[in-house]
Amino acid sequence: MTKTTNTGSQSKQQAGMLENLRPLIVDVAVPLGSYYFFKGAFGMSTFAALAWSSVVPAVRTVWSVAKERRVNGLAALILVVNVVGLALSFVAGDPRLMLAKDGAVSSTIGIGILVSVAMGRPMMTAGLKPFLVKGDAAREAAWERLAAGSAAGSAEFLRKERLFSVIWGVVLLAECVVRVVGAYTVPVDTMVWLGSLILVAAITLGMVVCGGAAAEPMAHLVTDEAQRQDAERERRLAVAA
Incomplete structure (x- = not known):
């Protein structure tokens, strides 16, 4: 019985940890990982890789404003960073x-x-x-x-x-x-x-x-x-x- 209880407690802790990490994964890891993936695996230019990696933070930002009536700060910041990167990529x-x-x-x-x-x-x-x-x-x-x-x-x-x-x-x-x-x-x-x-x-x-x-x-x-x-x-x- 104790073993089952401990296992259930550990499962809840793992689920809670994953839920807390979800915003960090979605707003930071996905855009950053997709940037290097597009640039490395597909040989995209810096401009194209930044553009495609901006999709997730852009959607998150628009969704927060439209549905939750608030701006998702982390997603918005990543979007701004990518936009800055896109702008600077024009300079060659x-x-x-x-x-x-x-x-x-x-x-x-x-x-x-x-x-x-x-x-x-x-x-x-x-x-x-x-x-x-x-x-x-x-x-x-x-x-x-x-x-x-x-x-x-x-x-x-x-x-x-x-x-x-x-x-x-x-x-x-x-x-x-x-x-x-x-x-x-x-x-x-x-x-x-x-x-x-x-x-x-x-x-x-x-x-x-x-x-x-x-x-x-x-x-x-x-x-x-x-x-x-x-x-x-x-x-x-x-x-x-």
Whole structure:
């Protein structure tokens, strides 16, 4: 009986994790993966690959506006990034400008993230939540209480949530600056491979800084709130008994 219960609990957690990851998969992984698929497998130009990979975020954005009466921030941002990439793809003939193009895309994402923080809807939360909630119903409920401002640790939680997105926005803007400077100061042959290294370094830096400054404290707050709620439930059951 215990084994069956544990299996059912694990299945629910896995289903919850998948549901939380769905927006991230649809809005980020699908467009990014389709871009490289179209460009690599079908030999499409950068323009064509960006255009076709824009279909999913475009549909998501239009659907959100038409049916849900709201703009899906993550889908809209990916759409904007692709549009910027399409616009820059018209510029040809200057290898250094083409190398700097990737930096411009990073800056678009970074600015979008910072704007979302200023609007009170930190965009990077969608990517963080699945890893802190882990598909667990108690942690999911604890997250919602903290995010809604109804829990004891809500103020700190919301500060860390904003900080998480701010760090990523600043890191991406810094990565853009380094790429653009490198595109016009480093030999082209060197910058071709160095650009990818800069991106990896920026992502690694963002993960390390965000982990210690925001993600880990938020995880502790979620755990504490879930435990507090469990203790309160047990207290009520003891009183009722």
